[in-house]
Amino acid sequence: MEQILCPICGSAETVIFKKFDSANEHRTFQKCTACSHIFASNFSPEVLEENYSKGYYPSPDSAKITQWISINRHIWQDLCRDILKFQNNGKSILDFGAGTGGFLESFLEVSPYTKEIYAVENAKNAKINLQNRFPSGKIYSTLEECSKYDFDCIVSLQCFEHLDEPSAICKNLYDRLSDDGILVITVPNRYSLRTLLLKQRDVFNIANPTHLQFFNIKSLTAMLRRCGFKKICRLASFPQNGNFHKRIITFIMRKFAISSELRFICRK
Numbered sequence: 001m002e003q004i005l006c007p008i009c010g011s012a013e014t015v016i017f018k019k020f021d022s023a024n025e026h027r028t029f030q031k032c033t034a035c036s037h038i039f040a041s042n043f044s045p046e047v048l049e050e051n052y053s054k055g056y057y058p059s060p061d062s063a064k065i066t067q068w069i070s071i072n073r074h075i076w077q078d079l080c081r082d083i084l085k086f087q088n089n090g091k092s093i094l095d096f097g098a099g100t101g102g103f104l105e106s107f108l109e110v111s112p113y114t115k116e117i118y119a120v121e122n123a124k125n126a127k128i129n130l131q132n133r134f135p136s137g138k139i140y141s142t143l144e145e146c147s148k149y150d151f152d153c154i155v156s157l158q159c160f161e162h163l164d165e166p167s168a169i170c171k172n173l174y175d176r177l178s179d180d181g182i183l184v185i186t187v188p189n190r191y192s193l194r195t196l197l198l199k200q201r202d203v204f205n206i207a208n209p210t211h212l213q214f215f216n217i218k219s220l221t222a223m224l225r226r227c228g229f230k231k232i233c234r235l236a237s238f239p240q241n242g243n244f245h246k247r248i249i250t251f252i253m254r255k256f257a258i259s260s261e262l263r264f265i266c267r268k
């Protein structure tokens with residue numbers, strides 16, 4: 001039988017994981033017993049493509065893009081505040097998997113020194129939209145097209161769960177940071193209260209058919225360490241926007257690591 005290696009820690013100690021299975025599932029799930037990561041060891045590229053084209057960016061000027069930006073603006077503004085505590089004079093930023101460009105927009109509003117804007121986005125319509133919105137930015141379809149290797153800040157928000165080879169990309173991003181550069185990474189939390197309750201029905205996680213990696217704190221940290229990061233910090237700050245009671249609940253969930261998203265900032 002073919003040996004399946006963990007895409008995070010490289011261990012061969014992986015077993016079939018059936019708990020995520022449901023009707024019409026196109027992915028085969030595997031769990032690594034070494035780092036506890038769960039991943040799709042097999043999937044249908046056709047089903048993946050079909051879901052990307054119908055679910056994400058129907059056109060470069062789709063109303064969906066502006067809608068997503070307004071829904072997520074508070075989340076990004078919060079994250080920007082956290083980033084500036086770690087680095088407030090960075091000149092260059094790369095957004096890997098930039099999507100709508102909403103995060104970049106929020107970041108540029110609060111980081112006056114950031115003048116060099118780079119983004120990688122492989123969805124064709126999203127890339128055109130980014131080019132229109134950031135005319136001075138350098139926008140690529142793949143990381144290989146980008147020749148810069150001394151970024152002050154690299155962010156990758158809700159992107160790594162879609163990757164087939166997350167460790168290789170993470171190492172590539174590590175290599176592209178300046179000595180005091182920072183990587184900001186967020187992924188859906190496999191142990192979020194939401195996922196624990198909804199299981200296969202959680203559209204933020206397993207129920208999204210384009211997700212291939214299912215991180216928890218242990219597996220995300222394992223990937224970051226393996227790629228060389230020495231200082232790894234999980235963010236669990238108090239939200240700045242919205243209803244006060246909701247903010248308290250979100251804060252507690254972040255502290256106990258059961259919030260929908262895991263957020264990390266790391267240095268070399």
Ligand SMILES: [Zn+2]
Nearest residue numbers: 006009032035
């Ligand atoms: Zn592993």
